[in-house]
Amino acid sequence: MRIVGIAEKSLDISRYRDPTIPSGGLTTSIVALTTDVVRQGKPITGYGFSSMGRFAQSGLIRERFAPRLLQAGDVDPLSAWAAMMKGEKPGGHGERCVAIGTLDMALWDAAAKIDGLPLHRFLQQHLGIDPGGATDVEVYASGGYPYPSNDLGRLSDEMKALRAQGYGKAKIKIGAAPLGQDLKRIETAQKTFDGAGCLAVDAMNTYDADRSLEAAKALSPLRLMWWEDVCDPLDFETQSAVTAVYPNPIAAGEALFSVAEAKLLDRHGGLRRNGDILLFDPVHCYGLPGYLRIIGALEDRGWSRRSFWPHGGHLFSLHVASALGLGGTEVNPLSFPPFGGLAGDAIVSDGRTAPPDAPGIGFELKADLIGLFERL
Numbered sequence: 001m002r003i004v005g006i007a008e009k010s011l012d013i014s015r016y017r018d019p020t021i022p023s024g025g026l027t028t029s030i031v032a033l034t035t036d037v038v039r040q041g042k043p044i045t046g047y048g049f050s051s052m053g054r055f056a057q058s059g060l061i062r063e064r065f066a067p068r069l070l071q072a073g074d075v076d077p078l079s080a081w082a083a084m085m086k087g088e089k090p091g092g093h094g095e096r097c098v099a100i101g102t103l104d105m106a107l108w109d110a111a112a113k114i115d116g117l118p119l120h121r122f123l124q125q126h127l128g129i130d131p132g133g134a135t136d137v138e139v140y141a142s143g144g145y146p147y148p149s150n151d152l153g154r155l156s157d158e159m160k161a162l163r164a165q166g167y168g169k170a171k172i173k174i175g176a177a178p179l180g181q182d183l184k185r186i187e188t189a190q191k192t193f194d195g196a197g198c199l200a201v202d203a204m205n206t207y208d209a210d211r212s213l214e215a216a217k218a219l220s221p222l223r224l225m226w227w228e229d230v231c232d233p234l235d236f237e238t239q240s241a242v243t244a245v246y247p248n249p250i251a252a253g254e255a256l257f258s259v260a261e262a263k264l265l266d267r268h269g270g271l272r273r274n275g276d277i278l279l280f281d282p283v284h285c286y287g288l289p290g291y292l293r294i295i296g297a298l299e300d301r302g303w304s305r306r307s308f309w310p311h312g313g314h315l316f317s318l319h320v321a322s323a324l325g326l327g328g329t330e331v332n333p334l335s336f337p338p339f340g341g342l343a344g345d346a347i348v349s350d351g352r353t354a355p356p357d358a359p360g361i362g363f364e365l366k367a368d369l370i371g372l373f374e375r376l
């Protein structure tokens, strides 16, 4: 089984359901990885993309990692990963980890399709994980980006739409506006997600030391599910100062991409193993092999894998959370179309949902998304 072709394209990707709202110029790379395995007259092709919230990696994929992958030719995701990493130097993670993660997603999709298994089952088999645990995963709806006009009204409508899709928990963004305005956003969202621990907030790494402590005081009484991405991801001084005074769960790690950075967060961020949340993105962290190393390193330091709630909000993260028995994962039901959200007729029941049963990741069940991939 060989890789015989790799195609890549950069696409605009929007935080909003309405893509005409300016969204910071975000892009993502989509890749199609063709194999020499033919079924029903068609080659098996694996698809991947660069997860959410960062940028396309066209140059790195085309010039560095796709040629290495093609030269190695091997479809096995773990040995293909080693081929992509050959000659890479320690440190300087930049966003090469996102380029590798994008191709890694397509490798897993192709390999699971060749075996005729949904990715979560293939992962358990391939990684020697006992398949006895629950297949379904705890999820919450992610969204709530600030709107350029009528923010509170549109936020309220968005929260009601998420609730109507069956979600009992949601996460909104704060940090872009003065604290008083953000408190109004939280109050608005909590009218729909009103129970204790039903609403999380994501400050998108925007607070400096002073604003973090001011926010900690204001957010403490609000019974939030968690407070995510407080400050610059490498500002462990601020992170630990906040964690020392904020009594409720903190979530961190979304913008850290390597094992070395994960260990620094654990050592210096003040996070509490009995309630704080780890958000590392399996695509952004050099793909699944890199993500597994982070889980292993932090488990060795006393963390439970139930503390891991991978960032992403798409089907790949859902399969990973299911296969590895993680605490849960986010879903982007409305943001980042058509990459976010669940497949086809999937439903959320009692705060949980299962990954698709189709072979591979199941992008084929999302009509608008598979069209993008197939046109590659």
Ligand code: MG
Pocket (backbone or CB within 6 Å): 202, 204, 228, 229, 254
């Ligand atoms: Mg975040």
